[in-house]
Amino acid sequence: MAGLAATFGSGAMTNSINEMDEAELFFVIGSNTTEQHPLIGSRVINAVERGARLIVVDPRDIPLARYAHMHLRQNIGTDVAVLNGLMNIIIEEGLYDREYVETRTEGFDELKRTVNRYTPRVVEQISGVRAEDLVLVAREYARTGKAMLLYAMGITQHTTGTDNVKTCANLAMLTGHVGRPSTGVNPLRGQNNVQGACDMGGLPVVYTGYQKVGDDPVIQKFKDAWGVGDLDTAPGLTITTMMEAADKGELKALYVMGENPYLSDPDSKHIERALSNLDLLVVQDIFLSETAALADVVLPAACFAEKTGTYTNTERRVQLAYKAIDPPGSARADWEIIQDVCTRAGYPMEYAGPSEIMEEINRVTPSYAGITYPRLETGYGLSWPCPNEEHPGTTYLHKDRFSKGLGTFLPCEFKPMAEPPDTEYNFILTTGRMYFQFHTGTMSRRVGILEREAPEPLVEINPEDARKLGIRDRDLVEITSRRGTVKIKAEVTARVPRKVVFSTFHFHEGPINLLTVSAHDPVSGIPEYKGCAVKIRRCA
Amino acid sequence: MAKTSTICPFCGCGCNFYLVTEQNKVVGVEPSPGNPVNKGMLCAKGWNSYDFINSPLRLTTPLVRKNGKLTESTWDEALDFTVRRLREIQSDSGSRSLGFLASAKVSNEENYLFMKMARAVFKTNNIDHCARL
16 A cells, blocks of 8 residues: 555555456456455456456466466566566567656656666566566557556565555556556455555554644644544554564553454464563454453454444445344444443543444545445445545546656565575465455354365465475475474465465464564565465474 | 345455345345446355354453453443553553554444544554554
8 A cells, every 4th residue: 555655646446346347458466366356356257258368477376367368477576576577578669658658657767777677587587487478468468458457465465565566556657557447556455344444544654534644734633623632643553563562562552453463463473472461452353363362351342234334345435334133242333332432531422323423534534525324325335535425436546647646656676585485494485365264264264154165274285395295185284484383284286386385374273374474564564474484394 | 034235244345235134133145236346246255244143152241351361241341441451551651552453344434433542532643454464
């Protein structure tokens, strides 16, 4: 998000899901779309079946690759090099959109200087992608009018995550593929309201609608709206830095709503130590998650079916969900719990319901100003920015001008991963999710059918590596990183390239984040889940 | 039998479907044919998104740790304890010693209130969520 905000002025999917039906080409990098965003994956496949072209860039042989016209399997963590290589070819062959670059962007000369060094041969050496294939992909992406770039956590979960995003944006701008229908740079968000949590200011540096915490007019607006005399004006801590601060004893209390950092965050031993070191841990959740089990106070919350509220999907569409049933026992909606905490803390809150909270959001958030309950009740949602009640919402961003004016090319150099393999830890572990489970499994592992299809953690290993190590399919193996050891069964499959193993973080009985590295992107704070060094052996 | 429109609780696609309920129990789902996101379709997770709602493992009462063990309590006790400890830590160690994790799983309205609580009531910008994870 930080990367897109710096380039375009806005960190969200630039285009909408429906525009996929008209796209002529998809460039999918770092997104296992059919497994992680199945309904978007099926849109892409439908488009391919009616003639759209599909380029997949992913180290793993993901299901979507079966439908791809070209699949580039880059070495893990070499995305910047691959994308710079494509731009090198596009500039060298004069295939970029000159008029667009001149009228809508800035920083082209600097971009040209940087990517100049990334010739196809140089990129082949770094990434393992054949120079000839790079040339074919570069020409096709540049020459197609309606080309949509999709990415997900395969781009962001690296120590160079922000650079990866900026480089995707550079490629799209260079070819004029931003600000037009069925084009754009489209980050697919992984949870049903991750976009909304960002939009609502659940971030250490911004209020709602990405209004910065250090801006005087913004601070004044929120002081007035909330009737308070002072507000913190310095940027706060990210999750990753909060855990470090807790470990050092600087952060003393943590209030967690509906999250499970113990399983989802990297280097679990470090997280457990940090959480145990707190003077107060409050967890508000629907289940006794691994994190809740460590808490001093656990507050039982209503789930999505038991309350009314809005959720913002990956294409910025705000949609209304209604209460269907009552929560179990004395569980309460999160908003009711928060309201009660604030009132008891001496700041009375008396919202009659979610629609009244939305009215306040409308008043303080320009991009949500026109997204009201009466409008949401009658349609299928509204996409921000929606500045007033007459506005129809915005399907694609940056038409005619970028949110920040000119789009800025922010060229990046390739940087190797934080913990490359060596002679002892000679494999790269990369992590993600699978189709039948979700995140830390708090919900999906309690669904019988999903659990039947994917009941246990597995680690994917390439057949050649497996043969050398004497590992057969479903053998129990031991994976060790510098931070811990996990024993799970092997799945021998060519889905992963040689010297790479893949596993998921859904399963508490095979907690893969015991192994992952907490090294993170310096700007966004995203940990490098997509690559750390491990060794692997068959259990005796 | 009643039908209530909702949004899938899993990934970020934002598929729209109806929860089919009998008395106070969700017994099935039916995708929304008109919604432009999923156009009447759902994935395996969406079709099965209601099973966990009825799980016997759901939390139904507040818990407070006493003598090292999480023990059932009243809402009054749990909330008073929470507020008292947050305020004590805030006055002893400052607002920056408090942290808040919002959620990619709860509604916009709830994230907004949670953010307001961190900033307006407890005076800290230490608020984040798992957008990156």
